[in-house]
Amino acid sequence: MNKLDVDALFNVLGGEIDQACIRQDSIQNEVVIEIPAEKLPEVSSILLDQFDLYHLSTITAEERTGDPDYLEVQYNFWKGSGLTLLIRLEKDSPVLRSLTGMIPGADFYEREVAEMFGVRFTHRAETPPLLLPDDWDGDPPMLQKEETK
Amino acid sequence: MDKMNIPIGPQHPLLKEPLRLNIEISGERVLGGILRLGYVHRGIEKLAQTRNYNQNVSLTERVCGICSHVHTTTFCRAVEALLGLELPERVHYIRALMCEMERIHSHLLWLGILAKHIGLEMVFMHTWHDRESILDVMEEMSGGRVAHAVNQIGGVRFDLDEDHGPMVDSTVKKLKVDYEELLDVIEHDTTLKARTQGVAPLSTDDMKRYCVVGPVARASGVDVDMRRDDPMPPYDKLDFQVITHPDGDAWSRTYVRLQEIRQSLHLCKQIIDDIPEGPISVRAPRKVPAGEVVMRSEAPRGELFYYLRSDGSDYPARLKIRTPTLPALGILPEQLSEIHIADIPVVLAGIDLCIACADR
Amino acid sequence: MAESLFYLLIFPGITFQLVCGWFFEWFDRKLQARFQRRVGPRWFQPLADLLKLFSKEDLLPSGANEFAAAALPLISLGAVLTAGVYVPIAGFSPASFEGDLIVIIFLLSVPTLAYYLAGIISAGIYSVLGGGRSLLQFFSYEVPLLIALSGPAVMAGTWSIREISSIQAEMGPFVLFQPIGFILAVVGLIGKLKRSPLDIPKAKSEVVAGSLTEFGGVKLAIWNTVMNIQAVVGIFLLVNLYSSWSGIVAPVLAVPVFFLESVLMIFVLSAASAVFARLRIDQLAGLGWKVLVPLALLQLLVVILMGV
Numbered sequence: 001m002n003k004l005d006v007d008a009l010f011n012v013l014g015g016e017i018d019q020a021c022i023r024q025d026s027i028q029n030e031v032v033i034e035i036p037a038e039k040l041p042e043v044s045s046i047l048l049d050q051f052d053l054y055h056l057s058t059i060t061a062e063e064r065t066g067d068p069d070y071l072e073v074q075y076n077f078w079k080g081s082g083l084t085l086l087i088r089l090e091k092d093s094p095v096l097r098s099l100t101g102m103i104p105g106a107d108f109y110e111r112e113v114a115e116m117f118g119v120r121f122t123h124r125a126e127t128p129p130l131l132l133p134d135d136w137d138g139d140p141p142m143l144q145k146e147e148t149k
Numbered sequence: 150m151d152k153m154n155i156p157i158g159p160q161h162p163l164l165k166e167p168l169r170l171n172i173e174i175s176g177e178r179v180l181g182g183i184l185r186l187g188y189v190h191r192g193i194e195k196l197a198q199t200r201n202y203n204q205n206v207s208l209t210e211r212v213c214g215i216c217s218h219v220h221t222t223t224f225c226r227a228v229e230a231l232l233g234l235e236l237p238e239r240v241h242y243i244r245a246l247m248c249e250m251e252r253i254h255s256h257l258l259w260l261g262i263l264a265k266h267i268g269l270e271m272v273f274m275h276t277w278h279d280r281e282s283i284l285d286v287m288e289e290m291s292g293g294r295v296a297h298a299v300n301q302i303g304g305v306r307f308d309l310d311e312d313h314g315p316m317v318d319s320t321v322k323k324l325k326v327d328y329e330e331l332l333d334v335i336e337h338d339t340t341l342k343a344r345t346q347g348v349a350p351l352s353t354d355d356m357k358r359y360c361v362v363g364p365v366a367r368a369s370g371v372d373v374d375m376r377r378d379d380p381m382p383p384y385d386k387l388d389f390q391v392i393t394h395p396d397g398d399a400w401s402r403t404y405v406r407l408q409e410i411r412q413s414l415h416l417c418k419q420i421i422d423d424i425p426e427g428p429i430s431v432r433a434p435r436k437v438p439a440g441e442v443v444m445r446s447e448a449p450r451g452e453l454f455y456y457l458r459s460d461g462s463d464y465p466a467r468l469k470i471r472t473p474t475l476p477a478l479g480i481l482p483e484q485l486s487e488i489h490i491a492d493i494p495v496v497l498a499g500i501d502l503c504i505a506c507a508d509r
Numbered sequence: 510m511a512e513s514l515f516y517l518l519i520f521p522g523i524t525f526q527l528v529c530g531w532f533f534e535w536f537d538r539k540l541q542a543r544f545q546r547r548v549g550p551r552w553f554q555p556l557a558d559l560l561k562l563f564s565k566e567d568l569l570p571s572g573a574n575e576f577a578a579a580a581l582p583l584i585s586l587g588a589v590l591t592a593g594v595y596v597p598i599a600g601f602s603p604a605s606f607e608g609d610l611i612v613i614i615f616l617l618s619v620p621t622l623a624y625y626l627a628g629i630i631s632a633g634i635y636s637v638l639g640g641g642r643s644l645l646q647f648f649s650y651e652v653p654l655l656i657a658l659s660g661p662a663v664m665a666g667t668w669s670i671r672e673i674s675s676i677q678a679e680m681g682p683f684v685l686f687q688p689i690g691f692i693l694a695v696v697g698l699i700g701k702l703k704r705s706p707l708d709i710p711k712a713k714s715e716v717v718a719g720s721l722t723e724f725g726g727v728k729l730a731i732w733n734t735v736m737n738i739q740a741v742v743g744i745f746l747l748v749n750l751y752s753s754w755s756g757i758v759a760p761v762l763a764v765p766v767f768f769l770e771s772v773l774m775i776f777v778l779s780a781a782s783a784v785f786a787r788l789r790i791d792q793l794a795g796l797g798w799k800v801l802v803p804l805a806l807l808q809l810l811v812v813i814l815m816g817v
Contacts, residue, residue, distance in 0.1 A: 062469075076456070104358050340786035
């Protein structure tokens, strides 16, 4: 099991993204790279093709408070140690490009994020409900409701 | 022949937990299947945000009915990482002992279900009989057969007394004998091999593309085991092998799991022999500082992923659980095409579904 | 007249067949349980199950043919009970005639065909699947079974079961001369009774309960009785054809020996279902036509050559 060569990865990614977006300490046990949403396909294909970082553990979304509130979507990869791609999305109309073309295993993770947080994924088939009932017509349930804020 | 749709589930003799598979068939051939989850979705991730950390230990125990201990272990390790706690060695050993016993009983349970699905009721009953002896030990140690409530934040809730060591020892010895019998059946029974060998094999590449983890992936030659590659203590000090098999069919999954039982028995023996003396818990501060942590463990079905974020309040701000069954379900559509109807149980059983895990 | 009624209703007719069916079912279940390290049911459990089914509501899905659903189990019951009257019990056979072996084989096929029809008319997906499978299975086991059963008839030179049975007093039990034929007949019987490992038409994990998925209540009770009596007749038939000791041992021992052999047969069937995994339907068809049929023909050839 070859561990991920983090320094080499940073060198390659240096051309693509801002060095300042690489954070080593914000999540324990993980190397975190913050990328803009539109860079996700490029960065993922670099990870996949050049570093054999095929294993996507999961996609974690969460609502973060700030000014204004935003959605944070993490792509938690693993190869000997964790690597997280972190994307900030607007809360109002979050859109991401799907990774299912590259990583078919991302299908269920994307569907879960889509139904629980209302993120829309492009470049893939529709995201039918995975866990929620077919006739669910409420808001995405993992988002905080206005009154409970 | 006409195409037909047969529904499997939400309730079906094949399924121990509810899920729905709409399978399209033509005669005895399966053309494809559509999967639907969510029948046991309990909203645990959302619920966790309204419970404090100690309550969440009990909550995560109830994610799964089979691998309950590894869930609390992973959760407690995540919280302890946020707290920056250094745990006594003995705690790690007790947790690992329970993990390994859980793996043995989970694999035995699975083997029984596979045998039942292909009509080998006798193997089913015998493996579940063997499994009882492991459950007895776990009950004797923790007081619970399924929900063991071993962990608390900062340690474990019970200590091993002088009877437990010999009890584990004798059970391991007994199970090693039963294990040889089972291996004999798996390796030599013609009808069992006829039903499981060559059924919907998946390659290493398929497994990697679908991000599958655990014994299912290892049976296709993916050499990954969190206990070795991203170890929690004390696995870095213990000696065990990661079992892989190149074929990727239902039989190799059986073989891998059976060999893993042997490795786990070996680990139990080591843990009992090596366990250091010492306290079994440290005092954990009530306030969990703000921070984020990712924890991965090797559950019986593969890599278990926990993400925990604390904002400094009494409740976790976000708890994400990704159970190993979820990615394994992704390969189902790939496997459920161009097989016989009679192979559906073998394919489903081969994955070792834990729907309660996948739904959360 | 009174004698005929006694034969029909008491012995070897309905009552005797029913009691034997219950006993065989209980013994089989007990054996299975012991193989699996379970305790198993008490002796009256089959009867209790039957009574419970009689008290249950009888439902059919809309779209099912109600008349056929009621008629098919009754026709099957009639067929197997009739077959039961013609099988000699320890040499006692009030209704024997030349050619009754062929009649019995024919009558024993009636439940299988009825089972197939029951699947088609009961308007359920699993039923249709199970019905189709039962027909496929029928074609796989019936031919080797027929060829195997004709072995004793050819050897004895008669198609009367009583004659075949009694001629073994002079020639010795046929199982000694036709071991392959006997094994094939047992395999065929397992297929006919849809017992594990050939329970393909009603494999629980694949097609729920096959043809009988939509049946319940009295109809299911009758179906279960049909299966039980089919087992009784099949076992008695094999004992008569292959291992009849009634003319060899002392007359006092004839009846105990006959029943002991029947019980041994159940033991064989139980053990077979305990140690073998269920085959796939294509595997069974391959086994039937590529292995069982050639073996059966070989056995028949040997028998004919022995006669010459």
